[in-house]
Amino acid sequence: MSHSTAATLRIRKLPSPAxxxxxxxxxxxxxFFVLPLYIMLVTSVKSMEEIQLGNIFALPISFTIEPWRAAWSSACTGVACEGIRxxxxxxxxxxxxxxxxxxLFGALNxxxxxxxxPRGANLLFAVLMMGAFIPVQVMMFPLVRILAMLGLFSSLPGIVLVHLVFSMPVMTLLFRNYYASIPQELFKAARIDGGGFLRIFFQLMLPMSVPIIIVATIMQVTGVWNDYILxxxxxxxxxxPMTVQLNNVINTTTGVRLYxxxxxxxxxxxLAPLTIYFISGRWFVRGIAAGAVKG
Known part of the structure; x- marks a missing residue:
């Protein structure tokens, strides 16, 4: 091998600027994303005396899980000091x-x-999509008045109903696009065999919807768990919810701030959304690839 050929091979092995x-x-x-998590983890297992030394990047000299116990069962979230449990x-x-x-309702829609x-289906779908683009703050006061008239304001059924209303456009869009990728022949064959609306849905369509159900579950659990304002x-x-109590713990103005x-x-x-991501993140990608964004 000549000297020029060897030099050419060495040049080719070097990574390109791109x-x-x-x-x-x-x-x-x-x-950018891992560094804040690292700081949170090492700070959460340090004593306050060690934190006050000022080196936030250093590993703990004396490891302790007492801050975790306090956060879970004794931190003040307002008047009560029962942690975020x-x-x-x-x-x-x-x-x-x-x-x-x-x-369930998004799949039915x-x-x-x-x-x-049905008649007016396109109009109904357009109205649902409009709801997906209206800011939450715009509908906040009307929903407060409606739930108050229904006797559901400041109650568990009330907050569940609010999440149901706000999630319906996205859930409907996901399942509509997924079902649009399924051959119409399957539905027509089920109709010929005498299947009705609910029977075809529960016995045929729902068992075929596992990939998109996984996608919808990950999106909905993450969105609802991370919600604060609603x-x-x-x-x-x-x-x-936990996010509101976390805000109360962090923004307390009495005593020493326990970082x-x-x-x-x-x-x-x-922890809950992070666990869901690490366990089922690959299923989310598979569900998207199976037809979640087809239409």
Whole structure:
């Protein structure tokens, strides 16, 4: 092999400027998101004396889980000092029905708009899509008045109903686009066999909808669990979700600000959506690829 050929091969093995730029961007983006999480984790296992030394990037000299215990069971979230444990249970009570009901009704809407096409279906779909683009703040006061007249304001059914209303446009769009990718011949064959509206839906369409149901579940659980403004306004004092109690813990104005407890409470609040992401993130991608954005 000649000297010039060997030099050419060495040059080819060097990464191109474009590849270097891509890696630099990816590393910077990863650091942008990972660095705050790292600071939260190391701060949550330090004592206040160690935090007051000022080195937020240093690993803990003396590891402690006491801030986590305090955040869970004894941090003040207002008048009561019972931690964010109650908010976790409230968030579960809100999130479970606020996920099941929108997915069920969204699937029914998408199924009806895709296969049965009732009179005025296009108008109904257009109205639903308009609802997806109206800011939450615009509809806040009318919903307060409506729920107050119905006797549901500041109650668990009230906040579930609000989440159902706000999630219906997106859920309908997801299932309508997914069902639009299913061959019409399957539906027609089921109709010839004597299947009715609900029978075809529950026995044929719903079993075929597992990929999009996974996508909808991840989106809905994450959105409802991370919600703050709707829970603050509509849930009531007895049903405040974890995010509202976290805000009360962090923004307390009495006594010493316990940064380690605040960080532990923040991680505990975000633990549920993070767990869902790490467990089912690949299923989300598969569901999207299976037809969630087809139309």
């Amino acid at each position: 590849r270097i730029g891509v890696y630099a961007f990816l590393i910077s983006a990863a650091a 109650g908010g976790f249970l409230n968030s579960l009570a809100i999130t479970i029905p606020s996920t099941i009901l929108p997915i 998408g199924y009806a708009l895709s296969f049965w096409r 829970g603050l306004v509509f849930a009531g004092r007895d049903n405040l 380690n407890v605040n960080m532990a409470a923040t991680i505990l609040t975000s």
